[in-house]
Amino acid sequence: MAIYKQKKILALILGLLCIAYAFLLLDHSNRQQWVPKKMAKNATFHLPRASPENFLEMYRNLPSSGKKEQAGCHHTPLEHPLQYPLETNCFPYFRELHFQPVPEHDCDKPYVSITIGKYLGNKVCQYASLYLLRHLYGVRVSILNEMYTTLDKIFKNIVMPVKKPAGFVGRPKEITYLELYDKLYRTAAQVRSNTSSNLITEPLLKTSYHIIDYPGPRDLFLEHRKLIQSLFKFRYKVLENATRNINNALKSFNATYHQRDFPIVTVHVRRTDYTRHLKNRMNLTQLDKLYYNNAFEFYKKRLKRPLFLVVSDDPEWCREMLQAEDVLIIASEVKQEDMAAMSLGDHHIISYGTFSFTGALLGNGNITHPLTTNPRYCLVKCVKSPVFYNVDRGDNQQYSE
Template structure:
């Protein structure tokens, strides 16, 4: 599996690789270049790591969607937890060369990945401390009845990226207000805990009597975002994986025929809630 990209990409790539093993029973390994940064985040990784230099250069390269369709076609049946595949579906080694993050086929395994990718205790402790400080700053001294909704706001580098690649403008205050109001009507005592690469914009546009900025380092933010009862995300794999490794409903920006788009948006199982961004 390609090891490029930032933290969100690497976690998505790891999960995509793990998915191939879980579903099709194929042997997989990750390069040490992907293994090492993930080991700083999680207690343990179930996938083996290797560093064969020939993989990217000489092994057949496929993108994930092509390989996935090939495995579906080659496998007579999907692998169940206690079953074995009817035959081994690959007759050659493959190097996955792109940056897969397929939400629709990852979501059925959400609970499994939550158990597999557990953040290290020191990160969890720091994240819980930031959450407690944020709640206290709002004048709330007990979280007994609070519904914690974590919010990730990605701006800076993504403003130009989504403009050039997807012809989208940055998410503005309207999207977040709609997302906040969705939870204010749905759950008791929601508190919105915001992290972002643009703290200034968040503090000027989002802070309210039930909204606190709790941003910290990348590792702590990633952990903190996964600890919410529910989640509001923006664009990018960092937003997605942090909410995916959490629990509850994931609110995401919806714009018809524009990225990002999740299939099965009406699924009660997947707990995805689109909110219009414009």
Template sequence: MGEYATLWALAKRDGLFPILQHRTYTTLTKYFLETSIPTIVNLNCSLVWNSMNLHVYNKLNKGERSKIAEEGIYIDGYPTSVSLFHRHRNEIMKEFRFKKQFVERAQAELYRLRENRQNVVFVGVHVRRTDYSQFLKGRFQAQLVGEVYFTRAMDYFRKKFPSSLFVVASDDMDWCRSHLKPINNDVVFAGNRNTENPAEDMALLAACNHTIISYGNFGFWSAYLGGGEVVLAGNISSVPTELQHSIRSANISNWQFFPGF
């Protein structure tokens, strides 16, 4: 999703024609309505692609970018620039509209979770663990945030919205049940951990009014599609992750970093 949004914004900025890799197109169209960027297999073109990463490409001036684009540019790596696509937020949101079944399932689940509560403010909580532990340690000499961070973030929303109901989704629901302590039954563990169908959890989190996330693209997009206030973990390492840096650069209103520890 980050690659798609960045490609869309790059093409708009530079007046170029964007083309998706077919695997990206195939993945996105499982969960979202038809995207506006075509896949390469639908086009009859035989360009010789110039491969470069996003940082190198952005250092070129407009004339250089236009000249090299004549032969086609392949942006390699995992190009994501929140500051670049956030200025087109309204249009980007139209690119990521969940298919009907995911929207209906999310709304039905929130209705079920509401029960007899009045004036509920849903706060989605995404807890990324498992595979991310080794990534943080190896790449940034950092560790996963724990109970202290999530309690701090939840208490913030409890104070601001006394009728908050925290809707938790995670790849480690056992950890969540052991460490995210409810007050007056205000925490529900609704995530399904179905990695084969991640759109179910993302659509559920995006349907909430506000969001608490730890790190990672799944949490970012769950919060970004949802709108509202967002709390995310900061100061988890001496060097910010690429995504953290990109989010800070975008200066998104109603997003704030809380200390991770």
């Protein structure tokens, strides 16, 4: 009987210990969460000026479902290899595979060149898109002399080879960027299935190609943001002028770019020629002050005393619609200085254009973008980056009928 009582007491003690341990695990799990949803929605974070990426709220907007997910738990198409680009319009790549680059001086090997966009944002995106093909798949690449001439005046490290008859022989086949990327990805998938090595030494291309469109894969760019930033180092004079423009705007705050106690959020507003472009190409209406006010509020809830610096091709509209005590307009007419000014911001509010996205991409911090349900605008549908936030336009008509 005594032994039975001892066993019963021991079982009771073990049961109590198990219950206590379960509560301990639950408490530990709760403390490991980033922040409660209610707190993430309402809290204001007091942060230093030079803050790293990913420091904003821990829940981000997803345009497809409107739901929110915790930062650090996002799933991108890049984690699902074999979802082919032409099937998804996204740009996956093989994280575990590395391709030995084809020597640029090997004139007998196929190469890839690209057409030249009209505007600075197009040229920067085309250059970066072409570079990523070499970085990810090891193919030979080249740019046309006009692109080199334009970019070299603005950036001090444009090193991609210029296409010359002696080094890039033959007439390349015309192709879109998505089609070529899909071809490279499928070939890489086939090679991977036939080898156990993580280093692929055989070239993926048998034919030379010329990309005829104006690529700017937002999802791929954000996955390689630091790499792309390293490709475009502004020349000293461009940066100096951009900093001077910022300092002129900050005079009323008795501050300078390098001497301030508040974060700078750059804002890009493109109007003039873009209104017709938005309607004809993407069936979108122009962004109004409602979107920018929503974006201002987004940062005000998360930063301590942010200051918004606006660059635009229509400064008069900005002064009439946006200017406030914490919103300043940079009156500049030099595109490369506006892009450099955007890159100097701690965080960014962008519109739909390539220039807008590129300027923010070259900077640090977080990016807000106008949320739209228009099926013809799909440039950001694959973006799952934790630094990229969709903000409501604030109007009922998101695209024209």
